[in-house]
Amino acid sequence: MDLLNRTMRKIPTWLVYLIGLIPVPLYLYLAQTGGLGREPIKALEHELGELALQLMIFGLAITPLRNVVGLNLIKFRRAIGVLTFTYVTLHLLVWLVLDIGVLSRIWADILKRPYITIGMVGFLVMAPLAITSNNWSVKRLGLKWKKLHQLTYIAALLGGLHYVMIAKGIQLEPLLYMCAIVGLLAYRLPTLRRVRKTI
Numbered sequence: 001m002d003l004l005n006r007t008m009r010k011i012p013t014w015l016v017y018l019i020g021l022i023p024v025p026l027y028l029y030l031a032q033t034g035g036l037g038r039e040p041i042k043a044l045e046h047e048l049g050e051l052a053l054q055l056m057i058f059g060l061a062i063t064p065l066r067n068v069v070g071l072n073l074i075k076f077r078r079a080i081g082v083l084t085f086t087y088v089t090l091h092l093l094v095w096l097v098l099d100i101g102v103l104s105r106i107w108a109d110i111l112k113r114p115y116i117t118i119g120m121v122g123f124l125v126m127a128p129l130a131i132t133s134n135n136w137s138v139k140r141l142g143l144k145w146k147k148l149h150q151l152t153y154i155a156a157l158l159g160g161l162h163y164v165m166i167a168k169g170i171q172l173e174p175l176l177y178m179c180a181i182v183g184l185l186a187y188r189l190p191t192l193r194r195v196r197k198t199i
Contacts, residue, residue: 001070008073016076020083023051024090045094052087053163053177055080056156060184078133081152085130088159092123115165122158125151153188156181 027047030036036043059080065071100106109116129149131137138145160178167174 005070005072008071009075011076013076013079016079017083020055020079021086023047041094041098045091045099048087048091048094049163052084052091053159055084055087056152056159057177057180057184059084059152060156060181064184064187082130082133085126085133088123088126092119115162118158118165119162122155122162125155125158129155153185156185 027036027044031040031044034040036047059077062073062077062080065073096106100109110120111117129151132141132145132148141148160174160181164174164178
């Protein structure tokens with residue numbers, strides 16, 4: 001594990017961003033060439049949202065991976081968070097621009113469809129996290145930065161719930177994603193209790 005960790009430390013963060021963004025042109029190409037089926041917009045929307053949720057789960061798993069198996073990926077946690085928000089934003093834009101397109105319908109769907117309301121709240125929760133994912137904000141906010149970024153846990157729950165609710169009927173995959181999120185958050189409960197005692 002030490003050898004693997006030393007290797008990971010040599011990987012530049014920009015490479016994580018580069019690899020993480022590869023699916024964007026790939027999905028766009030598939031959407032244009034019929035590779036996403038008969039409803040490419042819906043498929044594109046789904047793929048981007050699911051990838052965002054996968055990245056979010058991976059980001060939540062970084063601390064347990066370090067504590068349990070000794071794999072240290074902390075260096076890449078901020079990049080994973082930014083990539084997560086990028087895919088959430090793209091997922092939202094596909095829905096807003098390509099799927100709905102009419103402003104009045106957008107607001108109607110947000111207000112009338114609970115899974116869309118939850119998704120929008122999740123996006124709004126993530127926005128300040130993405131804005132402050134830089135060294136200047138870390139220095140400027142100090143301890144408040146860590147408190148602010150605990151909103152990640154709420155965003156993850158909202159994202160998982162959004163996926164469960166958007167699925168038609170009871171489907172295994174969204175439930176597995178939700179179980180993974182709940183499990184990773186439950187792992188953090190003792191840590192959160194210690195943080196509260198020191199504040």
